[in-house]
Amino acid sequence: MRTTRAHSVEDLRRAARRRMPRAVFDVVDGGAGDEHTLRWNREAFERIPLRPKALVDVAHVDTTTTVLGDRVSMPLLLAPCSFARMCHSDAEPAVARAAGRAGTVYVVPGGSGERPEVVIRSAGGPLWYQLYLKPDQAMNDELVERVAAAGYRTLCVTIDTPIKPYREKDLRNGVTLPVSPSPRLALAGLAHPRWSRDFLFGTGGAGLDLFAARRAYTNFTDAIMHSRSVTAGEIRRLRDRWQGPLVVKGVLRGDEVAEMADLGVDGVVVSNHGGRNLDGAPATIDVLAEVVDAAAGRLDVLLDSGVRRGTDVVRALALGAKAVLVGRPYMFALAAGGEAGVDRVLELLHNEIVRAMSLVGVTTVKEIDRSLVGPAPATARPADVRGGTA
Ligand SMILES: Cc1cc2nc3c(=O)[nH]c(=O)nc-3n(C[C@H](O)[C@H](O)[C@H](O)COP(=O)(O)O)c2cc1C
Incomplete structure (x- = not known):
């Protein structure tokens, strides 16, 4: 698809669904269990009204900001997502290049199909590295050293995946980890020839590129299948070994934040x-204000899960997030149009952020405050669930 014809993240999602075998699309699109949390992530954003300011000159809107020392063109970063090679053979290096062109940060996933050293060579801007801890401490230490030596400045450790992910949709679709070829998957591939050609041969078309596909699976399986709990002791150990900024991904409670700052x-x-992961976990926007208040400025709070619109970015920043991250939006874009697709989704989201800021009456990111959101409509859950929205 020429992704210039896509005008929203949802357009790109639909294009990705057409291009990919359904079982593969579901790996990206789906959630855990009954997908309650997946749904709540969207519903919670949709329930938060925006309260625009009038009498503001918005002829010039500046979306730039600084996140943990990195200057970015907008308060929207790319979340770490494994499986990029399943969306498009150009995979993580393409995402890194597009992020660099858009002037934002890409958090390279621990389960990246390409080695961190290869991805950073493609980057035009700052990259962070996301780590899944493995049971073998020596392997973790070695990886952290490798990543630092490669030039990554910020390390992001994911703490919400202490056990192997379990997604019924994937099991029903016959997609297991590690992935093993089956007649069903082969048939689905035949029905999606463009996707299959790219998956098997890559964009170079020089020959069978199954090696890269296989490496992507092996790396992911390796990172995730042996993932383990991250305790305070592990974070202390990482802090001792990592010189640059350290980020913890997967926080949903305010009462843990002081310890993390300590x-x-x-x-x-x-x-x-x-x-x-946990079906039943709250929508992130519903707990954001609680975490921000608990952080009390001691550390930066970012948010992801369900961000699809520029207006969602404004809602999250209004409730105290420094920036947001998106996962599926750029994965759909990658599947729909490769690297150009990722350019397109970043262009769309940037334009949406400019439009949303203009329409709520702010010209800089710093001006986005809690007065711009709420009160929640009467049909919404009680205000205290949202953590005291002003
Ligand atoms: C296909 C896919 C793979 C993911 N892989 C990882 C991963 O390897 N490490 C990680 O910390 N989070 C991973 N995530 C979670 C994302 O980093 C992010 O938290 C999530 O996608 C945000 O929600 P959104 O997709 O609604 O934007 C993955 C998400 C998706 C959709």
């Missing part, structure tokens, strides 16, 4: 993994 963590990502 441990020397520089930032937390309020995340429920896009509704892919």
Whole structure:
């Protein structure tokens, strides 16, 4: 698809669904269990009204900001997502290039199909590295050293995946980890020839590129299948070994934030993994204000899970997030149009942020405050669930 014809994240999602075998699309699109949390992530954003200011000159809107020392063109970063090679053979290096062109940060996933050293060579801007801890401490230490030597400045450790992910949709679709070829998957591939050609041969078309596909699976399986609990002791150990900013991804409670700040963590990502792990976890926007208030400025609070619109970015910043991250939006874009697709989704989201800021009457990111949101409509859950929205 020529992704210039897509005008929203949802357009790109539909294009991705057409291009990919259904079982593969579901791996990206789906959530855990009954997908309650996946749904709540969207519903919670949709329930928060925006309260625009009038009498403001919005002829010039500046979306730039600084996140943990990195200057970015907008308060929207790309979340770490494994499986990029399943969306498009150009995979993580393409995402890194597009992020660099758009002037924002890409958090390279621990389960990246390409080695961190290869991805950073493609980057035009700052990259962060996301870590899943493995049981073998020596392997963790070695990886952290490798990542630092490669030039990554910020390390992001994910704490919400202490056990192997379990998604019934994938099991029903016959997609297991590690992935094993089956007649069903082969048939689905035949029905989606453009996707299959790219998956099997890559964009170079020089020959069978199954090696890269296989490496992507092996790396992901390796990172995730042996993932383990991250305790305070592990964070302390990482803090001792990592010189740059340290971010913890997967926080959903305010009462843990002071301890993280004490441990020397520089930032937390309020995340429920896009509704892919604990079904029943709250929508992130519903707990954001609680986490921000608990952080009391001691560390930066970021948010992901369900961000699809520029107006969602304004809602999250109004409730105290420094920036947001998106996962599926750029994965759909990658599937729909490769690297150009990722350019397109970042262009769309940037334009939406400019439009949303203009329409709520702010010209800089710093001006976005709690007065711009709420009160929640009467049909919504009680205000205290949202943590005291002004
Ligand atoms: C296909 C896919 C793979 C993911 N892989 C990882 C991963 O390897 N590490 C990680 O910390 N989070 C991973 N996530 C979660 C994202 O980083 C992020 O929290 C989530 O996608 C945000 O929600 P959104 O997709 O609604 O934007 C993955 C998400 C998706 C959709």
